[in-house]
Amino acid sequence: MADKVLDLSAQEHLQPELHGEHAPVHAGEERFRPSTGGWVARVTVPAVVVAVVFSLPMTLPYDYQADIVSLAAIYGCVGLSMNVLVGYLGQLSLGHQAFFGVGAFASAIIASRWGLPLPLGLLAGAASGALTSVMLGYVALRVRGLYLAIVTLAYGLLAEVSLFQFGFLAQGVPADRPTYLADGRVYAYVVLGCLALLFLLDVRFVKSKAGRAVQAIRDDERVAQSFGINITRYKLLAFIISGTYAGLAGALFGHMLGYVSSENEFNLVLALTFVLMTVVGGLGNRVGVLMGATIFATLDEILELLHAWIPFFPEVNPVVVPVIGAALLVITLIQFPGGIGQQLQPIQRWVRGGRFDIHAMHEYHGPGGGIVGRP
Amino acid sequence: MAVLEVENLGIRFGGLQALDAFTFAADEYEIVGIMGPNGAGKTTAFNCISGFYKPSSGTVRYKGRDVTDLRPDEKAALGFGRTFQQVGLVRSMTVLENLLTAQHARIRYGVLAGLTGAPSSRSEESQLKARAVEVLDFMGLAHLRNETLGGLPYGTLKMIETAAVLATDPELLLLDEPSAGMSPEESHQFGDLLLEIRRQLGVTIVMIEHHVPMVVAVCDYIYVLNFGRLLAEGLPQEIQNHPEVITAYFGEESTYGAA
Numbered sequence: 001m002a003d004k005v006l007d008l009s010a011q012e013h014l015q016p017e018l019h020g021e022h023a024p025v026h027a028g029e030e031r032f033r034p035s036t037g038g039w040v041a042r043v044t045v046p047a048v049v050v051a052v053v054f055s056l057p058m059t060l061p062y063d064y065q066a067d068i069v070s071l072a073a074i075y076g077c078v079g080l081s082m083n084v085l086v087g088y089l090g091q092l093s094l095g096h097q098a099f100f101g102v103g104a105f106a107s108a109i110i111a112s113r114w115g116l117p118l119p120l121g122l123l124a125g126a127a128s129g130a131l132t133s134v135m136l137g138y139v140a141l142r143v144r145g146l147y148l149a150i151v152t153l154a155y156g157l158l159a160e161v162s163l164f165q166f167g168f169l170a171q172g173v174p175a176d177r178p179t180y181l182a183d184g185r186v187y188a189y190v191v192l193g194c195l196a197l198l199f200l201l202d203v204r205f206v207k208s209k210a211g212r213a214v215q216a217i218r219d220d221e222r223v224a225q226s227f228g229i230n231i232t233r234y235k236l237l238a239f240i241i242s243g244t245y246a247g248l249a250g251a252l253f254g255h256m257l258g259y260v261s262s263e264n265e266f267n268l269v270l271a272l273t274f275v276l277m278t279v280v281g282g283l284g285n286r287v288g289v290l291m292g293a294t295i296f297a298t299l300d301e302i303l304e305l306l307h308a309w310i311p312f313f314p315e316v317n318p319v320v321v322p323v324i325g326a327a328l329l330v331i332t333l334i335q336f337p338g339g340i341g342q343q344l345q346p347i348q349r350w351v352r353g354g355r356f357d358i359h360a361m362h363e364y365h366g367p368g369g370g371i372v373g374r375p
Numbered sequence: 376m377a378v379l380e381v382e383n384l385g386i387r388f389g390g391l392q393a394l395d396a397f398t399f400a401a402d403e404y405e406i407v408g409i410m411g412p413n414g415a416g417k418t419t420a421f422n423c424i425s426g427f428y429k430p431s432s433g434t435v436r437y438k439g440r441d442v443t444d445l446r447p448d449e450k451a452a453l454g455f456g457r458t459f460q461q462v463g464l465v466r467s468m469t470v471l472e473n474l475l476t477a478q479h480a481r482i483r484y485g486v487l488a489g490l491t492g493a494p495s496s497r498s499e500e501s502q503l504k505a506r507a508v509e510v511l512d513f514m515g516l517a518h519l520r521n522e523t524l525g526g527l528p529y530g531t532l533k534m535i536e537t538a539a540v541l542a543t544d545p546e547l548l549l550l551d552e553p554s555a556g557m558s559p560e561e562s563h564q565f566g567d568l569l570l571e572i573r574r575q576l577g578v579t580i581v582m583i584e585h586h587v588p589m590v591v592a593v594c595d596y597i598y599v600l601n602f603g604r605l606l607a608e609g610l611p612q613e614i615q616n617h618p619e620v621i622t623a624y625f626g627e628e629s630t631y632g633a634a
Contacts, residue, residue, distance in 0.1 A: 207500070211489070215468065222459065224476075225426075225447035226447060
């Protein structure tokens with residue numbers, strides 16, 4: 001088969017008159033090219049954003065404030081993990097707190113209980129997330145959509161009430177950090193570094209063979225198969241990648257707290273928060289997902305700040321906070337099915353070298369419908 | 376040499392024998408047409424051949440090898456190129472991304488190389504892109520490469536689908552109503568395009584098609600299905616004037632010709 005590779009270089013266009021009729025109206029329009037100054041601005045803006053985020057822990061006066069940054073970055077890692085499964089593969093997971101918890105326990109045991117170096121603990125966290133996600137992935141090959149969501153829900157609950165109560169895990173496991181990372185401000189950089197790594201991996205993933213295969217499966221399994229994509233393999237792969245990211249995030253979380261316990265951390269509310277922040281952030285849009293994750297990780301602090309700074313802004317009872325999250329979800333689904341990511345579209349297109357066009361906000365091409373209907 | 380040999384193919388859905396003892400073959404460089412009224416079992420036959428349905432009976436041989444039980448993606452990797460009645464494209468992707476995805480089975484770099492952006496994956500990706508643009512250029516669609524599918528007319532989408540299937544580097548094309556949604560002139564031109572594809576790429580084509588003038592002009596041999604059974608087969612001119620075919624399409628009392 002390999003010897004019959006298309007060699008079209010020498011051949012003339014076929015039937016150009018066939019396509020003249022369907023030529024898009026803007027085909028003749030010059031493609032917009034930013035000026036040199038335009039490019040400088042387009043590079044500067046993201047660079048400043050990244051610089052601000054990375055200088056944040058350094059400039060905070062107190063150790064515990066850095067933990068807020070860490071938590072936002074950890075939720076960001078989970079958001080990227082959810083995005084692979086929900087955004088790219090199009091399958092809902094309500095059991096992500098299990099991968100998160102398994103990663104946290106694994107790293108705590110390796111790095112703290114056994115006293116091995118922290119990087120090994122983080123790796124073990126990621127690996128255990130991958131391992132458990134393979135198990136769930138095999139189930140996921142048989143069911144999809146709502147049924148899969150229920151399976152993942154059951155899996156998450158199982159981990160919560162059974163797995164994390166097993167033996168010595170029930171008492172909780174200390175998750176100390178080495179002394180050079182004892183300061184939360186320093187540790188925040190470890191977390192931000194991991195987030196940056198996952199972010200870059202995600203950028204590569206969507207542009208690679210595997211990322212395209214996973215997204216093709218989401219849109220239409222039959223079409224994906226007709227393109228030669230083994231849907232079993234790539235569904236499992238999406239689960240493994242998602243589980244790895246979530247496991248790593250859990251490991252980072254455990255060492256941020258310093259103690260991993262099943263008491264209150266890895267429950268269904270957390271799983272729902274992960275889903276909410278990803279959907280509100282915008283499925284398939286990693287910058288949007290990171291912003292959604294940041295909002296949900298720091299919602300308490302945001303509300304406190306608003307109360308402190310804005311006169312007459314009421315003090316919000318913590319009980320009400322989940323309701324705010326739910327309200328955000330409803331607003332997202334009605335107004336912007338692409339979430340924050342959709343609202344970022346004008347800026348993202350501008351950064352990629354297009355014109356700034358505020359109307360881009362109302363075009364949504366991602367998963368879940370929108371402009372691109374089933375042709 | 377027969378590229379595709381289908382023998383005694385049958386499938387049953389509950390009490391319905393959707394396809395019964397369908398036997399046909401397509402030789403190298405041949406263009407074979409499958410016709411028949413709605414519900415005759417044409418698309419069902421395609422689904423059995425390309426692996427989406429598991430036939431209850433019969434065998435599918437590809438270049439002499441029994442491929443009846445292979446999955447659709449395995450068949451695609453062997454050289455089966457399949458289009459769909461509804462447009463078979465990844466709808467959230469641009470035209471170019473669709474053609475990159477279609478080349479999946481040709482890609483040699485692994486998952487980790489893709490994730491880390493290893494040089495091997497990068498150079499292969501740029502080759503894929505160049506080839507995608509080549510195929511689009513061949514189909515006269517290169518100017519649409521960065522378009523999303525949403526705003527494009529149906530006929531154009533069918534052209535893009537054909538381009539995507541060509542990008543899979545097929546040796547056997549299974550086209551399910553390729554000219555659906557095209558005007559008579561467009562479908563006539565599409566027929567010319569198919570002949571050109573065969574001439575330049577040396578593929579074998581099996582197509583389901585309703586548009587009789589196009590089928591007659593393009594196909595070397597035609598099979599007509601009705602109620603899951605083979606009703607007639609023959610050269611286009613024979614089929615055109617076949618009394619049973621005319622009856623199947625137009626009913627007993629019809630005074631119209633088949634074309």
